[in-house]
Amino acid sequence: MKVHVDMNLCQSHGECVAIAPDVFELGDDDMLVWQEEVPDDRRADMEAAANACPMMAIRLED
Amino acid sequence: MLRLVIVGASLAGLRAAQAARAAGHEGEIVMIGREPHLPYTRPPLSKELLQGTQEIEDSALQVGELDVQWRLGTAASGLDRAGRHVLLADGSEVRYDRLIVATGCRARSWDGPGSELGGVHTLRDLEDAVALRAALASAQHLLIVGAGFIGCEVAASARALGVDVTLVDIASHPLLPFGPQLGERWARMHRDHGVDLRVGVGLAGLGGAQRVEHAELTDGSTVVVDAVLLALGSVLNTDWLAGSGLELNPAVVCDSTLTTTSDPDILAAGDVAAVPVPLAGGAALRIEHWTSAAEHGQLAGRNALLDPAERVSHTTPPYFWSDQYGVKIQALGLPALAERIELLEQSPEDDRFIAACVAGENMVGIVGVNAARRLPWYRRQLTHPRPLAEVKLQLTDEATTLGAPLAAA
Numbered sequence: 098m099k100v101h102v103d104m105n106l107c108q109s110h111g112e113c114v115a116i117a118p119d120v121f122e123l124g125d126d127d128m129l130v131w132q133e134e135v136p137d138d139r140r141a142d143m144e145a146a147a148n149a150c151p152m153m154a155i156r157l158e159d
Numbered sequence: 160m161l162r163l164v165i166v167g168a169s170l171a172g173l174r175a176a177q178a179a180r181a182a183g184h185e186g187e188i189v190m191i192g193r194e195p196h197l198p199y200t201r202p203p204l205s206k207e208l209l210q211g212t213q214e215i216e217d218s219a220l221q222v223g224e225l226d227v228q229w230r231l232g233t234a235a236s237g238l239d240r241a242g243r244h245v246l247l248a249d250g251s252e253v254r255y256d257r258l259i260v261a262t263g264c265r266a267r268s269w270d271g272p273g274s275e276l277g278g279v280h281t282l283r284d285l286e287d288a289v290a291l292r293a294a295l296a297s298a299q300h301l302l303i304v305g306a307g308f309i310g311c312e313v314a315a316s317a318r319a320l321g322v323d324v325t326l327v328d329i330a331s332h333p334l335l336p337f338g339p340q341l342g343e344r345w346a347r348m349h350r351d352h353g354v355d356l357r358v359g360v361g362l363a364g365l366g367g368a369q370r371v372e373h374a375e376l377t378d379g380s381t382v383v384v385d386a387v388l389l390a391l392g393s394v395l396n397t398d399w400l401a402g403s404g405l406e407l408n409p410a411v412v413c414d415s416t417l418t419t420t421s422d423p424d425i426l427a428a429g430d431v432a433a434v435p436v437p438l439a440g441g442a443a444l445r446i447e448h449w450t451s452a453a454e455h456g457q458l459a460g461r462n463a464l465l466d467p468a469e470r471v472s473h474t475t476p477p478y479f480w481s482d483q484y485g486v487k488i489q490a491l492g493l494p495a496l497a498e499r500i501e502l503l504e505q506s507p508e509d510d511r512f513i514a515a516c517v518a519g520e521n522m523v524g525i526v527g528v529n530a531a532r533r534l535p536w537y538r539r540q541l542t543h544p545r546p547l548a549e550v551k552l553q554l555t556d557e558a559t560t561l562g563a564p565l566a567a568a
Binding site: 108109110111112114115118123124125127144145148149151153 | 174177181200202220221449450453454457475478480482487489529530531532534535538559
């Protein structure tokens, strides 16, 4: 599955980092970096990350 | 099959419905909402929506193809636990097997002299934000009463729009939830941006012909204004639970699984729920923040389907934030409990820092300014109260801190 983050919306709250630190990370400049291609067995975590994002910046695609 | 009824169609209620479906619940779900809208997110109402960088539709929460019966625009008016149904303001009844209470709060009102005048606002719902935005488009001078999150964020938004702002609070510092010790910093930030901030001062009365024209403050001074925001905090939407026998403190008292202490078939989530917080030694607290509402909702939706013995506890520390003048303030834990603060990290330029909030020997919270990338590390430290000395020792092994605190902090 693909993970999209709208960087116009992202405000680096780090909720996604707390849920899936192997996929999402905040860089030195506080900007989010993430893996765009994630194995399907991580779907539950990715949905949790999307739901936890206060800015609704995370979108998933099959 | 269980019929799940959720009262409150905002963030916590929506997350509860989504979690119940994600957990495989195939029974009916009924969502009862006082407001006529599908669920929306409130943080932009004091910031992006007011400043015009986002529109109303941008605040909609994604509902997708969620299979629920919406009963929107109808407030709950009562709860009959013996008959297992919720009474609605339109006179109808909704039967439940499991019930989630997520009715949140409303803005605290003020009924002093002149409260009925035009141009006097509160801010909680979408309509409030739309009305305030329209007012700010033509206002010259906005008085904000209350320097909490809403008051301070609206002050920053109004300044960005070029509106003069007087911000008053009876407390000695703005933004007390981040701890009183950092209050001077936030006060300076607002004054540096041209806000006339007056602390230790309240509102005595408003005057004007039909619209507000001036405000009298408790120190005897008068301010000429053409718009007023009353940002006096919130009041629980628990009136409909009066006489239900649910334990109220005045919030709905829950155990750590969000199950009410009075009834295993009734759970609560979000602003309306008082839930034991490990960082507070297990005291049942109300945490009125976005992330808690989302987490509570999610957990309540899953737990409601389970037998009480199988339900899972909420353990994550509170997280909240505020954005003002481009500065990102973030907090974990319970900074308001701090007896003192100690700077743990600071950038050489002093524009980014992490402060530990300390009660006794223990770190009970942190506040970060422009320090987002450091929060995940502190989040792992803050699930329970821990001695600050222990955290500091661990910090010495961290390679990516912002820097050592400056000597003359």
